[in-house]
Amino acid sequence: MSISKIRGCIGCGECVQACPTDVIRLNKSDVKAYIAYPDDCQMCHLCRMSCPVDAITISPEKSIPVIISWG
Ligand code: SF4
Numbered sequence: 840m841s842i843s844k845i846r847g848c849i850g851c852g853e854c855v856q857a858c859p860t861d862v863i864r865l866n867k868s869d870v871k872a873y874i875a876y877p878d879d880c881q882m883c884h885l886c887r888m889s890c891p892v893d894a895i896t897i898s899p900e901k902s903i904p905v906i907i908s909w910g
């Protein structure tokens with residue numbers, strides 16, 4: 840998966856802090872979260888639950904891509 844911007848993301852960094860496997864990073868230039876390591880996602884939903892603006896949606900299947908949309 841290519842790096843994708845997260846629509847609706849306000850750059851709070853909560854999902855980055857919440858993810859136990861460092862899947863998500865903040866882009867330093869536009870301060871938006873992006874999916875850096877999708878293969879490491881454990882589908883724990885912590886990122887989704889931590890996002891204050893509900894910008895994260897997670898696929899119910901492990902098949903790619905795990906996180907299917909943002910925003
Ligand atoms: S669902 Fe995936 S990306 Fe989100 S916190 Fe869990 S491991 Fe990280």
Ligand code: SF4
Nearest residue numbers: 848849851852854890
């Ligand atoms: S928790 Fe939501 S708003 Fe905050 S950085 Fe992550 S995707 Fe963006």
